[in-house]
Amino acid sequence: MSATFAYYPGCSLQGTEKEYNTSLQLVAKALDHKLEEIPNWLCCGATSAHSINHALATALAGDTLAKAQDAGHSKILAPCAMCYSRLATTLHQIKSDPDKAASLEKALKREKGGLAEMRALSMLDWARELSDAEIQAPIKKKFKGLKIACYYGCLLVRPQKVTGVENAEIPQDMERVVRLLGAEPVSWTMATACCGASFSLSDKPSVFRLGRRVIESARKAGADAIIVACPMCHTNLDMRQTEFQAADERIPAIFITQLMGLAYGFSPKELGLEGNFVNTDAITAALAATEEG
């Protein structure tokens, strides 16, 4: 079913993780989803702003919500887990704390109540809005024998009161998509563990330790690849993997949209798989092995 979303790419999707953006745009097109970028969107403030100034952090996200609403939208798709978390947290505060909502509205110079009607969608929320048939409709080739570890990380699912994800420690949304694409999700330990996130620059040893934990766990569970829905996770599990894993112990980590895109018939090049540091041939090979349809 065709649908229109306000689109909030955030900084990562314009820089380090461009291929997340390109692959999402292609998949959205295949699904007949219109993504309308929010005009003049601001930085979400990510995790750093709110640790320094709560009011500012709320106002940054609030401004984005307001701009999307003014553009006539009620749903914002935020593919980056951090952007999503900031929007969702702000919405949660607006809904649960009238004082905060009032001071935010004052800061934004808006009438009372309007923003609470907005909804922020993570990639999981977005997948949840799609029926099985809708996800499968654009499939050109299915995967066969491909084992996938679905990696959620932190902010996509937590805190539960903000994200509303039913089983925050055992989410199954990506697993469902993976199954529909013909691949096989593995049951593994580290699906919601920490990847090190923004320590990627400031504390590499920690990132190596945490990232290694995730990769090793996926490997032990028999996964051929990891899929993610967060640019930070991707940085840490792909680029950093080349630094902490020996060459023969690496497995590729790609975006869920790239996996979908492959099944929908887009080429690895179109989907930006070439930008991956770890070789993704294992994934594309599993696709080539199947018949049309």
Next chain:
Amino acid sequence: MSRIGVFICHCGENIGKTVDCARVAEEAKSFPGVVFARDNTYTCSEPGQAIIREAIKEHGLTAVVIGSCSPRMHESTFRRTCAQAGLNPYMCEIANLREQCSWVHSNREEATAKAIEIVRSVVARVRNNTPLDPIRVPITKKVMVVGGGIAGIQCALDLAEGGAEVVLVERTSSLGGHMSQLSETFPTLDCSQCILTPRMVDAASNPRIKLEMYTEVEKVDGYIGNFQVTLHRKARYVDWNKCTGCGACTQKCPQKKIPSSFDEGMSMRTAISIPFPQAVPSKPTIDKDYCMKLTTGKCGVCSKICKAGAIDYEQKDEHFTVDVGAIVMATGFQVMDTDKFPYYAGGSHPNLITGLQFERIASASGPTSGEIKRPSDGKPVKTIAFVQCAGSRDKANHVAYCSKICCMYTAKHATLFKHKVHDGNAWVMCMDVRTPGKGYDEFYRRTIEHDGVHYIRSRVSRIIPDGDDLILMVADTLDGGKQLQIKADMVVLATAAVPQPDVQKMAQTMGIAYDGDGWLTEVHPKLRPVETATAGIFLAGACSGPKDIPDTVSQASAVAAKVLGLFAHPELQREPTIARVNRCAPPLQSSCVGCFTCESVCPYKAIERETLRARDGSTRQVAKVNAGLCQGCGTCVATCPSKSIELDGYTDKQIFAALNGLV
């Protein structure tokens, strides 16, 4: 024409002080239908009742109104009085002049005016009363106990002791349930088999108890005293009447690699098997999914070996009906499987086991003969970790409730481990330790102080496999969330106790309630803990929530007392204030159009369908109330679009009249 008598009680000074009773009686004389009215100091006293009886006879009263205390107090008293004088008891109504008038008002004038209005309303109501007869229902003095675990066994034995005929239904091929899988029992460390097996044998040999093994309940019809239960006996492919239980067939069966459910998948059994050596009855069944003869047609070894000629590959499933007067649900519980915990080693590591699996490992009759060896390589376990509240008290991911039994069984497991592996290390990761119960906390303290088990108040975020070992990532919640890593040879998850997955479907067919988690619910958690909302169906043991053995056995005995109490009556007498779908005759007709909205509304499944035949021979279906099931709530009456149902005792006519009397 109504001839109504009105009796206004002073209740000493309780009513008389605030309400001018004489004036109320005087006013009442002018109400339509009233032929006699008087006041009296104590109407409930014997002389007071005698006045009513005499007035009924003297004035030929057809209905009586008593202005007195609340009907909750003396309605039954006065109805009995009327019955003694030959008046139908349901022609007597109470006007509440004490609790809802004299006691709550102080202005005599106002209170008297209100009392007059109340009496006028009740008089108007009683003019529309009709005589009702109590509903008599015969009782089939036989009871069905569903589930052959300790709850079912105890209940059946107590019932049989009390003289009742019992049908004990069990879906596996042996009695025993979860208790038969346990190694020792807390807090006394009795061997579970040793105390349970004699009970199993008693139940099987009791002449009043009929076992229906390998059988499931398919459907329940009827109502208290008169249930018809349809049972489904699965084909065993062994004629148990001929079988001597020698076990030769189980030795020779070539299909030997089937995970044993009794040993929680940790040992193998044959396709024809007896679940465990002490099984009662000790007769084998053939698993049709694995038997080569039944799947491929080639084999037949057991048939050749059986000297008694008991093997029958042609046996079919049977469906049959049993009439019983009461049903006891003793269907028990299950424990969550480890695969519900992907963050614990993917949920599938061989050395990550449930508490129930540990019971089998620790049991002398288990796969390791009681030695604590781990499943992956059989290595004796030196370091063991127990994770409590796996799934329990975890609203975000699993269930919100406390599973109640885990704290004690984990303490028991750790103790057993330390008794068997003296140089071993046992770690218990716990949230809180809850040990209320006789001798329970003492046992837990002994576990720590005497047996040297390490308890850490903590949460386990993840368990990471390291070859055959497991590393627990632990946050110590007493030490500011300090992170610990504990490496263990084997990890035991105290997984949450959960309802049997199919019990809700059964509950729906019976019309009994279950809560959001799926546990069967009692009528009242404190005062009626073993009864369900459907009269005649009772709950024993863990089917209504996690319970330890003492609680389960107490409930089982409590249910037996309830059922024997029910059976002590020659027949059931029930209040006739129940719903009734209108009919006029002849030929039998009704204004009911058969929309059956009432059917969806009724919480008791009391609405049945009846076919009416019109003069032209055409037929149609209309609703009919099953008098045995209806409890008289009247929700159907208010919902019926064509107003074709009435609630006797609270008919529209009565309410209309009462309302007319008030305003």
Next chain:
Amino acid sequence: MDWYKDMAEENFQPKIVAFVCRWCTYTGADLAGMSRLQYPPNTKVIMLPCSGRIDINFVLRAFMQGADGVLVSGCHPGDCHYNEGNYRARRRWTLLRDLLDTLGFDLRRLKLAWISAAEGNKWAQTVTDFTKEITELGPYTELHELCDCVESPLAPEAAIAAKMAFTEAKPAEDALLKTVQQAFSEEKVAKVLGWRSRPTLKRTSPDWFESAEELKDLAAPPAGVNVVRLCDEPVLANEPKLGVIARPRELASLNVLTQEHALNPEQVTVFELDADGKYLRTGTLRELSGEVAQKFPEGQVVGHSAETMQKLAEFMQKPRAERFAFWKEVSQHCLHCYACRQACPICHCKKCYVDKNQPQWFPTAADGMGNFSWLIVRAFHLAGRCIGCGACQTACPADIPLNMLNATLAKSALDNFSYQAGVNPEVPPLQADFSQKDQETFII
């Protein structure tokens, strides 16, 4: 009937009737007595076994008969002696309150409470507060004055003239005609419900066609009406080989009738038309009953048009007294002809309960009270059942805007219970169902 005038005098003592359940609130009221709590004597109690037994008729009748306030109380959710009665009652009151609100009824005079057997205090407090509130509001003269309206002036002439305008019948589409003919010849149907053109009357009307020959009179469906009218039909649940020519509105009606066991969906052949009457396909009712909601314009609550919804929203902006005055005025034109009932596709009772007189809850005369109560009772009776075809309003010779009342309840059902009539024949009817999560902000 001038009792209400006396009450308007000084020292006004309000009349309050309380309908309470036996197990919780009545016992709670007894407890108030045992604790000797004092409260005003204006409230008189009528005891029922359960709040589920409390019919809306009790409440309406109490008001119509002179009560200034009505209190309804039962066990707290989860405490019902009969498990679920209060949950169903709660649904009933939600719907009734929304309807009464549209009618400009003074909802402050209807109080709903959960009072348990232990809450003697709450009972005394509730009664005291309520008596005070009603005393301040004064007698419910506004409503009681309805009893004075004994005349029924006719509706404005223009409205009646519009109703009487004749429209020529259009013949049925060829594709449809052929399909129905074929169904007759293949003996798939024995009788078909469709539109018959009546040239002499210059009208079309719903009728049964019992042979292929009769089909020469088959007409295209006119707007604003519904072919399904079962109240005068024999019971059809067992009848084999029925056929119905159905647009989305009729399909939705048939779904409600299936839900209420008035039809057997396996035995009804539907000749499906689109909303404009163009032939689409043929199948059994069971096959075609799905996805009915999608057959109406997007955003519409089944048949309730966006226009009606908009009108309702605007109407609700008016002050309460104005709303009441509006309905009082339009209801005066009601002739009690029951054309609305006759035209309704959902009414399938063979004897309507308003025609029952043991007891006669409301007067059937075309006077103020009779008309106003008919407005309420008719609309409420269809709560969660009306699919919004508007046939009742089309049929009304007095041009009473019945659609607005129907839409009120449809909106209430959707907003409060996410329920739309006629879209799913498999679920229990709205009022036969409940959810523990149903809202209850209006219950104290």
